[in-house]
Amino acid sequence: MIPELGQFALALALAVAVVQAVLPIAGAAKGNAAWMAVARPAAQAQALLVAFAFGCLTYAFVANDFSVAYVAAHSNSALPLHYRIAGVWGGHEGSLLLWALMLGVWMTAASVFSSHLPDEMTARVLGVMGVVSAGFLAFMLFTSNPFDRQFPPAMDGRDLNPLLQDPGMVLHPPMLYMGYVGFSVAYAFAVSALLSGKLDAAWARWSRPWTTVAWMFLTVGIALGSGWAYYELGWGGWWFWDPVENASFMPWLVGTTLIHSLAVTEKRGGFRSWTVLLAIVAFGLSLLGTFLVRSGVLTSVHAFAVDPRRGVFILGIFTVLIGGALVLYAWRTSRIGLGGDFAPVSRESFLLANNVLLAAAAGAVFLGTLYPLVIDALGAGKLSVGPPYFETVFVPLMAPALFLMGVGPLARWKHASIPELAVLLRWALAVSLAVGLLLPLAFGRWHALTGFALALAIWIVAAALISLKKRPRGSRAHLGMVVAHIGVAVFVVGVTLVKTYESDKDLRMKPGDSVFLAGYVFRLDEVGNVKGPNYVAARARISVTKSGEPVTVMYPEKRLYVVQNMPMTEAAIDPGPTRDLYVSLGDPFEDGAWLVKVQHKPFVDWIWGGCLIMALGGLLAASDRRYRVPLPLRARAQVA
């Protein structure tokens, strides 16, 4: 009964979404206030209906209702309660429902925090979001219904994929989807502005906080996914340039570009046409990511059950939403007009360079991700594009962007002077060069690229501090920018140091054996058996000492999840601000020895720390009070 209620709520939500997509947009075109007024209640009703459906599916999981096919495929009665709840989004159908729920959250937020917008704008924005929502609800109901029953009901479920039974995995999809779906708000603002024909500074100001918040969620989501891969996949990698990772990284890059381009559009009225295009592309890439993950056109570690029919449907949604927006863009772009002009050395031109570099980086990732598909489609063979390509193209594009990150925020709008910047930044340059030259020596081995990257990181931090000193009473938006830039520097330090100085050893160890790595002694004390709720495991006890002093005791496990008969390496990690110790247990040998991998990863946690600082910066920037107060009179006059 409960699943049927959920399905009914979804069908109702689709009906509401269609109304929300049609009436407010038509009302805004015709100037019919009653039609426009439908937007807010429709958006909120729709969100409630989807939330109710989500609750029904959660109930089916908690109550172990294995007559629901989706529950039977992704849960098991032995699965602990918190993973049964996380199992709701552990597969294709449920994760789509989560997607729809997130869209509902964003729509509700947009309907609540839009009181300072003109009514036409609110109606159009919510209407466009209604179109998006209708597409995804129809997709779910027609191809991927999470409430489908099966007969006869399963005796027990097939269990959640053991890889997903992890706290990081519980949070990763909701954060990621908040980011993906959040770009639909920026998209809706862009399409609404195109519909109205008014692409002005006010439009950019409204879009900014939404874009920043979506970007913040996406940052956290990607960081969680990367952190999860690091400790759960059991061999200490944290980014693989896998197609699905790239699918989340491309919208992030374009979203970052959009944030910077919106700044120019709001402050100087420039880059308007480009900003609109970026808003459309950022959401387009989110949709493309959904398509790549769920249609099975590319091979990836994220294997969702694939079905070509689904691919066709998502391709249809993609065509309508992005194709429609691009046609509108082509039609309106001649009317957009140019913003204020600027000198070759000015904050505008620095931001332009930032945009070009970030967009080129996104393009490079896009090319590398889709290239195998192009070659396959041409019938020219099968190939895969791996980390060497991405690292080779990515680093040279990012290095100048990191350099500009120091200069840009200090440059004046419209016209900046190089001598003035040089005076401001001379100490930053000197300190960063000194650190770049000397710091690698402290790690024992000098390496040109490492020194260069560290110098860039210090450069960013020093320049950020200078800009804080120059504007001690700056806005929260300014503070957020500074914090986010420092986050990038922290991230760069983490990546650089772990890439250069990490070390590892693979060896066979018998109880009593010791191994020495990076100053630490790892001693395998014993290997015992433990039993978990839905797995059995061999667990090793490894004590770690440094110059005779005990540091920690680590318990890596080799688990066998019994329902799916799936072995899993559960690494033991001793985290620290300057290094992680990482031990994983391989296969046993016949004589009682085990294959053991020990790793020393200096500063690896700075990678995720940097991402969290970036996200914190985003949060600060989005909470700036000028986004919450109604427009000042002067800006209102511009809108009118």
Next chain:
Amino acid sequence: MNRALWTLGAFVALLALLAVGLRLNPREVPSPLIGKPAPPFELPLLTEPDKRFSHKDMLGKVWIMNVWASWCPPCLVEHPVVTQLARAGMAPVVGLNYKDARDEALPWLKRNGDPYHLIVADVDGRIGIDYGVYGVPETYVIDRQGIIRYKHIGPLTADVVETKVEPLLRELNGG
């Protein structure tokens, strides 16, 4: 205007690519062995180690070679499908027991049933290397002239049998 049209053009090209991509299967890795003679081998039978079997024994027959092992969970997954394929009787299914121990393989067969025409034991995996085995289980269809006509990597599914293996067997048996 021009720039916007470029954007639209790029979008249409992307759509075309994705639409074509939907019809392709990225997991299908073409084997260089297809259309080539099956690599020769002569191995002892798993059940009766003193008897030997050679690829030449099958010349003139269309047959299927299924690479499996008792240590391989996906082999257990595909076992019912292999059993059904063997029962259908369209072609004899020869098992290649790959890098396995006899005293583990035999109980495995006892537990799960033995659908095979016969099974050869490739204890050190030497023949597996010749055939380019990289993901057990694997399944090969070999024609009357001893040419490999089809290779499937990973567990056989009912769908693959229906859409790929059976039509091919019908064609080979008919011709």
